[in-house]
Amino acid sequence: GAVVALSFGPDWYARAGHTAPSAPVADPSWAQLVGTYRSYNPWSPVFRVFSRRGRLLMAAPWLNPSDELELVPLPEGRFRVGAADWLPDRLWFDTVIDGRAIRAVYDGAPFYRTFT
Numbered sequence: 665g666a667v668v669a670l671s672f673g674p675d676w677y678a679r680a681g682h683t684a685p686s687a688p689v690a691d692p693s694w695a696q697l698v699g700t701y702r703s704y705n706p707w708s709p710v711f712r713v714f715s716r717r718g719r720l721l722m723a724a725p726w727l728n729p730s731d732e733l734e735l736v737p738l739p740e741g742r743f744r745v746g747a748a749d750w751l752p753d754r755l756w757f758d759t760v761i762d763g764r765a766i767r768a769v770y771d772g773a774p775f776y777r778t779f780t
Contacts, residue, residue, distance in 0.1 A: 666679075688717070688718030688719075689718055690715045690718050690719070690720065691720075691737070694715050694720050695715075695763075696757075696760055696763050696764055696765050697713050697720070697757050697765050697768075698713055698714055698715055699712070699713060699764065699765070699777050699778075700712045700713075700777070700778045701713070701767075701768045701775035701776060701777055701778065702775060702776060702778045703773060703774065703775045703776075705773065707726065708724075708726045708727070708770070708773065709726065710724075710725075710726075710775075710778070711723065711724035711726075711727070711768075711770070711775065712724075713735070713768070719734055720734070720735040720737075720743070721733065721734055721735065722734075722735055722745060722755070727745075733745050733746050733747075734746065734747045735755060738754070740756075741756055741757070742754050742755070742756040743755045743756065745770070753770070753771055754770075754771060755768060755769070755770050755771075756768070756769050757769075764777065765777065
């Protein structure tokens with residue numbers, strides 16, 4: 665079929681004349697998580713967290729170079745990385761200063777917010 669919409673990071677663009685269904689509202693607490701996080705590990709150096717159309721997403725070229733991964737909320741403020749129930753990867757955020765999470769922990773490895 666024809667392309668009617670595309671996305672890039674948090675942005676979503678619809679083709680002229682295409683009426684998209686309204687997007688669900690994102691959880692307001694996710695705003696403090698959005699950002700770029702870096703690690704000192706050269707094999708997993710950086711990932712980006714953003715919200716688009718009511719979903720919290722992660723772009724990590726070292727983990728999945730061709731796609732974005734949904735961050736699915738779990739109890740205790742943690743997230744499953746990926747939509748499938750069987751996926752084992754976990755992500756959580758801590759050290760919130762001035763309304764921004766400064767540290768993200770991906771499967772036990774710390775990543776720190778980068779201000780770019």
